[in-house]
Amino acid sequence: MSTVMVVTPIIIANWPVISAAVAGAVGSMGFTLAEAAAGVDVRVSSKNATRTEIELDDSEILSAGTELGEEMTVVRDGVTARFKRDARGSLTLCMEGEGYTKAELHQIGEELMGRVTQQYVYHRVMTEMKNKNMTIVSEEVDTDQTVHIRVKNW
Amino acid sequence: MANEELEIQISKDGKVTIRTIGIKGARCLDAAEMLALIVGKEEQRELTSEYYEQDQSQSQHLGIHQKYQ
Numbered sequence: 001m002s003t004v005m006v007v008t009p010i011i012i013a014n015w016p017v018i019s020a021a022v023a024g025a026v027g028s029m030g031f032t033l034a035e036a037a038a039g040v041d042v043r044v045s046s047k048n049a050t051r052t053e054i055e056l057d058d059s060e061i062l063s064a065g066t067e068l069g070e071e072m073t074v075v076r077d078g079v080t081a082r083f084k085r086d087a088r089g090s091l092t093l094c095m096e097g098e099g100y101t102k103a104e105l106h107q108i109g110e111e112l113m114g115r116v117t118q119q120y121v122y123h124r125v126m127t128e129m130k131n132k133n134m135t136i137v138s139e140e141v142d143t144d145q146t147v148h149i150r151v152k153n154w
Numbered sequence: 155m156a157n158e159e160l161e162i163q164i165s166k167d168g169k170v171t172i173r174t175i176g177i178k179g180a181r182c183l184d185a186a187e188m189l190a191l192i193v194g195k196e197e198q199r200e201l202t203s204e205y206y207e208q209d210q211s212q213s214q215h216l217g218i219h220q221k222y223q
């Protein structure tokens with residue numbers, strides 16, 4: 001072993017890449033895409049629902065020049081999580097749920113945002129490794145959801 | 155060369171830890187830095203024994219050189 005480096009991810013991507021990361025990540029936390037969740041009308045907000053918002057500072061969602069479609073909603077047990085590109089171009093998550101405290105919703109939201117970031121980073125790393133003709137020696141996922149990848153040949 | 159590897163760990167919040175295995179000297183930094191650039195911004199770096207093995211020999215060489223200047 002000769003170097004250990006810790007890196008904080010920065011997300012710079014267009015909306016299709018982000019939505020693919022959201023779709024790939026949320027399932028591991030039991031969330032379902034709103035379109036796929038039968039009988040759930042995410043357009044209706046309850047008056048009693050608690051709301052909170054999380055913004056991912058280290059993110060820049062490249063705009064396609066249209067506001068259409070730059071939003072994605074997932075649901076689980078009365079919690080609605082809406083990923084969107086905010087006015088400044090950052091990835092933002094709006095959490096809403098009935099019977100939850102703001103702190104609980106915030107915690108769920110932080111975890112969701114983490115999984116989406118993990119998914120994005122995973123694809124970024126794997127794509128670059130393949131572009132550089134590096135060989136993936138092994139790939140494992142821990143019980144704590146940490147992904148381990150070993151590569152060689154550069 | 156055959157045993158040179160990069161171990162990449164992506165935690166559930168997306169934080170990445172890159173560890174070089176079997177790469178001696180400053181060359182190990184090239185491999186890790188390349189990956190760090192792809193992912194985001196470097197927060198922390200630790201150089202362990204294999205890096206310093208070569209670094210020490212370079213320091214010794216410099217020391218002798220400076221002695222005769």
